[in-house]
Amino acid sequence: MQNTRLNNLSNAxxxxxxxxxFNPWRRLSLLLISFLFGFFLGSAVATTAGQTAEWDIVVAGTLVVVTEVSSRIFYRSSIFARRSLWIESLNFLKVGFTYSxxxxxxKLGS
Structure with missing residues (x-):
């Protein structure tokens, strides 16, 4: 790639x-925000998909596939290897989503 000003700016x-x-507190706060956003998404998806009760099976299948793919991405690497921030954020989003x-x-009693 050429060494242009735009390339230098994006690298910087x-x-x-x-x-x-890399700061541990900022990393932890980003992971907490990811968990809370997953919790919000789970609540929003449950209320939106449950309104018409026509798309329940399709939405549930899609959510299971998305959750399993994110689990596969997170747990595929070694336990002792340091995972990247976006993979950890994806896992925290998944955990918040599932918890929600x-x-x-x-709450619905089902």
Missing amino acids: IATRLREWF LFLEAF
């Missing part, structure tokens, strides 16, 4: 963001 921004998220769906099911 990516390096600074990587260093900024279980909570919605308990």
Whole structure:
């Protein structure tokens, strides 16, 4: 790739963001935000899909596939290897999403 100003700027921004998220407290806060966003998504999907009761099976199948794919991405690497931030964020999003769906099911009594 050519060494242009735009390329240098994008590399500098990516390096600074990587260093900024290397701080453990910022990393933890981003993972917590990801968990809470997954919780919100689970609640939103459950209420939206349950409105018409026509797409329940399709939405449930899609959600199972998405959850299993994200689990496969997260657990495919070694246990001792340090995972990247976006993979950990995806796992926390999945955990929040699943927790929210279980909570919605308990609220509905089903």
